[in-house]
Amino acid sequence: MQALHRTVRELLAFFVDDGRLALLVLGWLALLWLAIGRLRLPAPWDALLLFAGLAGILAASAVRRSRAG
Amino acid sequence: MNTGALHSLGPMLAAFLASLVEFVEALTVVLAVGAMRGWRDALLGSAAALLLLLVLMLLLGAALARIPLRAVQLVVGTLLLLFGLRWLRKAMLRSAGVIPLHDEDAAYAAQRESLGQAQPRRGRHDTFAMLASFKITLLEGLEVVFIIVAVAAGGAHLWIPASLGALAALLLVGALGVLLHRPLSHVPANILKFGVGVLLTSFGSFWVGEAIGVRWPGDDWSLLGLIAGYLLVALLGVNLCRRAHASRAALLAH
Numbered sequence: 287m288q289a290l291h292r293t294v295r296e297l298l299a300f301f302v303d304d305g306r307l308a309l310l311v312l313g314w315l316a317l318l319w320l321a322i323g324r325l326r327l328p329a330p331w332d333a334l335l336l337f338a339g340l341a342g343i344l345a346a347s348a349v350r351r352s353r354a355g
Numbered sequence: 356m357n358t359g360a361l362h363s364l365g366p367m368l369a370a371f372l373a374s375l376v377e378f379v380e381a382l383t384v385v386l387a388v389g390a391m392r393g394w395r396d397a398l399l400g401s402a403a404a405l406l407l408l409l410v411l412m413l414l415l416g417a418a419l420a421r422i423p424l425r426a427v428q429l430v431v432g433t434l435l436l437l438f439g440l441r442w443l444r445k446a447m448l449r450s451a452g453v454i455p456l457h458d459e460d461a462a463y464a465a466q467r468e469s470l471g472q473a474q475p476r477r478g479r480h481d482t483f484a485m486l487a488s489f490k491i492t493l494l495e496g497l498e499v500v501f502i503i504v505a506v507a508a509g510g511a512h513l514w515i516p517a518s519l520g521a522l523a524a525l526l527l528v529g530a531l532g533v534l535l536h537r538p539l540s541h542v543p544a545n546i547l548k549f550g551v552g553v554l555l556t557s558f559g560s561f562w563v564g565e566a567i568g569v570r571w572p573g574d575d576w577s578l579l580g581l582i583a584g585y586l587l588v589a590l591l592g593v594n595l596c597r598r599a600h601a602s603r604a605a606l607l608a609h
Binding site: 296300301302303304307308311312315318319322323329330332333336337340341343344345347348349351352353354355 | 433434436437438440441443444445447448451453494497498501556560563564567568569570571572577581584585588589591592595596597599600602603604607
C-alpha cells in the first residue's frame with residue numbers, strides 16, 4: 287500500500303510542482319472550454335485568451351515562489 | 356518550410372532535447388554505479404529498463420491509436436502542458452538564482468558516496484548495482500516515454516519523428532558516456548530545460564487548444580507564435596523573479 291502511494295506521488299510529481307499552478311491551469315482551460323462552446327468566443331480571441339491566461343499563470347507562480355524565498 | 360516539416364521537426368526537436376536532459380541525468384548515476392560496483396551489472400540494469408520502456412511505448416502507441424484523436428489531444432495535451440509549465444517554471448527559478456542549478460559533478464560525487472567503497476564483484480551478479488541502474492534508467496526513461504507520447508499527440512504520423520529524436524539523444528549520451536567515462540557536466544542543462552520547457556508548453560497549449568475548439572490563426576504556424584510568446588514571457592519572468600528574490604533578501608537583511 288505504501289509502495290503504491292509512493293508510486294502515485296512520484297507519478298504526480300512528473301506534472302505538478304506547485305498545486306496552485308496546476309489548479310489554475312486546469313480552471314483556466316475549463317473556463318475557456320465553456321466560453322468557446324457556449325458563448326461562441328470569436329477567433330482569434332480564443333487563441334489569444336488561452337495563451338495570455340497560461341502565460342500569466344506561469345509568471346505569477348514563478349514570482350510568488352521567488353517572493354517566498 | 357511547409358507545415359508538414361514544421362509538424363515533424365518540432366516534435367523531433369522537442370523529444371531530442373528533452374530526452375538529452377533526462378539521459379544525461381540517468382548517465383550520471385549509471386556511471387557512478389559502474390565505477391563503484393562494476394560495469395557489467397550497471398549496464399545490464401540499464402538495458403533491462405530500456406527494454407521495458409520500449410515495450411511500454413509500443414503498448415501505449417497501440418492503445419492510443421484506438422482512442423479518438425480529440426480525446427488524446429485533450430488528456431495528453433493537458434498533461435504535456437502541466438509537464439512543460441513545471442519544467443519552464445523550474446528553469447526560470449534556476450536562471451533567476453531562486454533555486455540552485457543542478458550540478459552533475461555534485462550528483463555523481465553524492466551517488467558514489469552513497470554507494471560506499473564496495474569493490475566490483477567477480478562472477479556473481481550484483482543485484483544492488485543492477486537495481487540502482489534499472490531504477491534511474493526507468494525513472495528518467497518514463498519521462499522520455501511520456502514526452503514522446505505527448506509530442507506525438509497530434510497524430511500517428513508524429514510517432515516516428517518523436518521516437519527518432521529520443522533515440523538520437525540516447526545514442527549521443529551513450530556514446531559520450533563511453534568516450535568520456537565521466538558525467539556530462541558541461542551540458543548547459545538549465546538552458547536546455549528552459550528551451551524544452553518552452554517547446555513542451557507550446558505543444559501542450561496547441562493540442563489542448565485544438566481539443567477544446569480554439570481556432571488557431573494560421574493553423575500549425577501558430578506553434579511558432581506560441582514558442583516565441585512563451586519564450587518572451589519566460590525571459591521577462593526571470594527578470595521579475597530576480598527582482599522579487601532580491602527584494603526579499605534586502606527585506607530580510609534589514
